[in-house]
Amino acid sequence: MIVGVDNIPEFNQKIGRNALCPCGSKKKFKHCHGHHSNPPETNIYAASSKVRVMNAKGECYSPSDMHYDCTRGTINAHTVSRSGSLGAIxxxxxxxxxxxxxxxxxxxGAALTPVSTGWKTASTFPGFCGFHDKHLFMPLEDQPFIGSREQCFLIAYRSVARELHAKATSAKQTKLRLAYAGKSAIARSNIATFNKGVELGLRDSQRHKSRYDNVLTKKDWSQVKGVLVEFDNVFPIQCASGVFPEADFFGREVQRLGWGNDTPDALTFSSFAADGKSYFLLCWLLDSDASCVPFAAAISEIERDALPAVLASYILQVTENCHFAPAWYDALTDDGKLWCREQSISGHFYGNLPPPIKNCAVPFFGGINVKNIVHI
Structure with a gap:
């Protein structure tokens, strides 16, 4: 589907000169980052601390009809299963x-660098209360994984909730970004465009989350579509994320994102381990068929011996919610680590890469073969 129009609308949100500066200095904006001639230099550590505080504020993303069951507060819920997936790597x-x-x-240099992280905290976000983190996902966590539509939906639901949380927290940082843009007209224009994208992304994520909530409350698993790839060995990168797909693994357009009121199709993807097996899952709802069906169909065009590397390239290019097996990453050559780094800056104006089919690194995924592909 083609979404929206080509022209970027003006983003008019401004910071009042007498309002407190979003940086947290407790000064008025006009005396801080809004000073007409001498704004303070940006302290990257203070900015980072401010962002972390914003990111830590969560809510239970269970369907609103279920909130009467909520326990107080939220927990650090895993988007990638701790015992099954992270435990495997x-x-x-x-x-x-x-x-x-x-x-x-x-x-x-804008690249994302893997660092050692305790597996109990990796992949977490403050997205569910204790009750719903346990009870919503019982068919997934407490039963053998058989690849049912319900189980695949629950994997996708975590990704949808996590993406909504990420966009909601980014939206809270709108004025902070404007403050740090300074007086540069170019910088402020770029930030305004970015903020408008965040606004639209949040709107679209909220719409899709509502659709997922409807499926969950009605248990209407007939709306769930997907492709499940099973490997014969542990896939070394575990992830959980969601996107509005623009191009498939070959770089062919599946939808065009724009600035209008239409909601783009949404796709979730996850790599995970369960019951001693390792999987990659693409999942979407029926109303996103127009873009997601051709996207998923591209998997059948990829040679099976190259598929693990192609999927890894795609994962690293489009999400930061990635978790690596230390044994695998440490064994990579310098070229292998450089390849991972290059994937992580894809999408930046200085880091555009060829599509995954042309940028995969098959030798780095030796010993991992596709055992089965199931259409859900």
């Missing part, structure tokens, strides 16, 4: 996850 209780602190990203 951990070493001495740790996995490698991206360091998402602003100062680390700046230091590494």
């Amino acid at each position: 951990q070493r001495d209780g740790h996995v490698y996850s991206y360091d998402l602190r602003l100062e680390a990203i700046q230091k590494n």
